[in-house]
Amino acid sequence: MFDWLKALLLPAENPTVTQSIVVIMLAVGSGIFFGRLKMGKITFGVSAVMFTGLLLGHFGYRIDEGILNFIRDFGLILFVYGIGLQVGPSFFSSFRNEGLKFNILAVSTVLFGGLITVVLFKTTGLKMEDLVGIMSGSVTNTPGLGAAKNTIEEIKNSFPERVFNDPTIGYAITYPLGVFGIIGTIIVSKFLLKIDPEIEMRKFRMSKINSELPLIHKKMRVTNSLYFGKTLHDTIKSFGRNIVISRLKHSGSEVVQSPTLDVHLRERDVLMVVGLEKDVDDFVAMLGRPSSDLFIESDSEIHNKNIFVTKPSVIHKKLSELDLYNTYDLKVTRVFRAGREILPRPSLELFYGDKLRVIGSKEAIEEVEKIIGNSEKKLLEPDFLSLFGGLLLGVILGSIPIVIPSLPVPIKLGFAAGPLIVALLISRYGGISFIHSYINNGAIYFMKDLGICLFFAAVGIHAGDGFYDNFVKYNGWSWLLFGSAITFIPLITMVIVGRFFMKINFLQLAGIMSGSYTDPAALSFSTNYLDSDVPIQSYAQVYPLVTIFRIFVASLLILIFS
Template sequence: MFDWFRILFTPTETPEMTQSLIVLFMAISIGFFAGKLKIGNISLGVSAVMFVGLFLGHLGYGMNAELIQFVREFGLILFVYGIGIQVGPTFFSSFKKEGLVFNALGVGTVFLGGIITYFIHILANIKVENAVGLMSGSVTNTPGLGAAKSTLLEIQKQLNLPLDHFSDPAIAYAITYPIGVFGIIIMIILAKNFLKIDLSNEVVLLHKKNKEAENKIIRQKCRVTKSEVIGKTFKQVFKEFNIEHVIISRQKQSGTKVVYSPSLDSIIKDKDVLMVVAKQQDVDKFVNLVGKISTDLFIESEDDVTTKIISVTKKTATHKTLAQLDLYNQYDVKVTRVIRSGLEILAQPSLELYYGDTLMVVGSRPSIHEAEKIIGNSTKILLEPDFLSLFGGLIFGVIIGSIPIMIPSLPVPLKLGLAAGPLLAALFISRYGGVGVIHSYINNGAIHFMKDFGICLFFAAVGIKAGHGFTDNFVANDGWMLIYYGCFITFVPLILLVLISRFVFKLNFYQMVGIMSGSYTDPAALAFSTKYLDSDIPNQSYATVYPLVTISRILVAQLLILLFAS
């Protein structure tokens, strides 16, 4: 009577679609549960899905061949696209600060790992596809493995090679993956102890170095007392004293309770109270110029003018500069700050607005209500998924990844593939707010879901496929030796990264930990470090190096396959 139920959960050599889906869902659900289990402060996180997939594959469970390939590629695309959309805005701006050093260290680590992999391939006589799988697993780089497998399939098609001509790099990847996960965690702990890091002192030094208080946009009340500015307009004062990047959101004259949002032509009077919005250093400069800090409370009254947060959801405001919208002259509403992907940006006239941007505005309630008709402010629209933008962006990414790059002497053209292509597309779209009808806004919950869902699909597919005959493959490929070789790829670049970061570039330990995790594209190590160090500071340097490192690892994996695969 229940034979149908037994068949669904019984391993078979030729699984049907329903059985394949059951196996996929089992790998993800059990793996997600296992990933939450902790040993001390360490947990496998979403990477546990791959190990559960390996175990299920080892037990004889499998998936339809076409389905497993689709699941693997689609999962990888979703994961890297989500990463690109998330870190795009900070990725480009980071190069203006320490981003060049961070990325140079990260990319240097990638190429050093590639060189070590090449020597392992030559000296240990390991097939290059296995060496690349070994490299990808030792640095926990999933997109690199995906790119390697895609390149191998392309070579097989172009040269009409049999399907079993190349070994599956996922075997070596699965064997060495734990070394990559735990190796970085071990290095973080050892580096902290070896370098005798005082975490509290590192925080103080980092705050002093970056002058975080100056980089954060703040608001400050001040009272006008200096004769040099009395009787002049804000435009005259800004021009005469070279004041830039300062916004006056409110003005109140002495002896009154009336608060209004001034224009550049408003006149500054003696004992006026002003609300200044700018970065700390610009606020200090302006306050010293016009007078002193004020403790007046009436200027914060919401009776005459109010502050409101509104979101850009209409085409009439998207890709328009604040100067083009001219909200102050049209509606008597002043924009003070724009929040984009968690970043606060001072509302300069030349700033272009993107779909999903959040504006902090000051004005009367009726005026703000009128401005909302142009800007939108529909939270319902922002919560609804925009599949046109999502899948349009994915199409754009797949096209980029499919462009053949002809390089002399290589058997097939080099392609960025289904990992780097969508990543580059997402970075580009996120940087410029969109392309045509495709916009970059995806709410945070959707991004996290897309990333986790994508990587779960990929890990499950890779694990289930690699799990078939895993024990035999471990023995056949001398798994213990692969782990031994993997230790060189994991630890040698990390040790050099720690030494160069600390003693040459004098980087803060929190930043260095983020670079270590980002260089190995290891979210598990990042999650561990933020809890181990009780700080989110490593997230910043992780996001800075992740995109370029991911692209570099994809290219290194492809080049090794194209140059040395036989």
């Protein structure tokens, strides 16, 4: 009577499409459940899907080969594209600050791990595809494994007679070692270095006082006679730095205006100045003194409002082209983009999803809303044309063959690096034609988690087929030993160099360690263990470049030594 249910839920050697989908759902659902269980402060999160997939594969569950390849590759594409959109803006801007130092340390760690893998290849007799799997698992790097598998497929297409081992076996054996190795290194180094998270947090905040530059607004009164009768344009030009005068009230009047640059300053005028804190303070000191005037903030004719850019007609237009002040008597005082505040300049190009802080009359704001869009509902709805256009560009970029002399086949960025690079560039430049970078945070997290769950499920179930036999056949304990060298030697070196030579704050160093090994489980642990969100920032700064280097190292090792 329930034969149909048994056919759906029990293992099948040659599964149908429906049976394959059920197996994927079983792997993802059970993996998410077990991933939420806590072992002390540790949770495996979505990475537990890999282990439930291994178990299901071990007990005979299978996925149709065509579906498995699609689920694996499409999941990887979604995951890396979501990562690129999420960290793109902070990735590029970080290179102007300490991000360059962080990425040098992280990339050096990647290359060091690759060097250790080559040494093991020369000394152990293992095939390089097995060692690349061991390396990818030891550093918990899924895109590297995906790149290795793609490279092997490319070689097989050119040389059908060649036989390769599956790097997924080594990956599955050493992946737990990678997760616990990073966590253990964070715990031990915190103990040996006698780290107090509260002291580290104070040091971190002190170091950020001069580098964190939020925009502020401040009221001031003009008392310097040198500037009486001068225009705002001449005054700001002589100051030489970028500030905005959002409001002006002449002395003895209660009328507040959003001034043009040709307005002449008078004695005891009250101004509202917007800019970086140091610039604002210097400007106030140059023209006069701070003011406590209340009328400049309370005028009923002047309104503040945030307006979102959602109309296609204004995307990629400059503020000077919109000319909102001369047309609508409305001034833009700030632009919010990807969590950053930007001072508006005439040359500033608007991106989809930008939030403009405007000041002006109620009627003017309503008119400008019609032009710019301000549809928050639209921002909540995913733009699938933009999303899949970006994914398509990523797949095309990843499929371009790059010919390198002496290599047997051209190297390709693959499904891991191609979409990641496209997402980084789109998020940096706001978009390409109809493809834009804005996706709300909820959609990005959903895309990332769905993608990595599908990838883990496919890889785990495939690797679980004969996993125990392979562990015995390949002497899994020795593979764990080789993986330990790849895990711990670069990590320990990173701690020594980062702490003692580069003088990196330990909270940031913990994030760099997790980011260098692209390990979200270690990142989650470090934020709880150190009771700080600082590791997340440094994790995001190094993740993209590390991922690209992990992909290249894995592909090149296969091409050169297989």
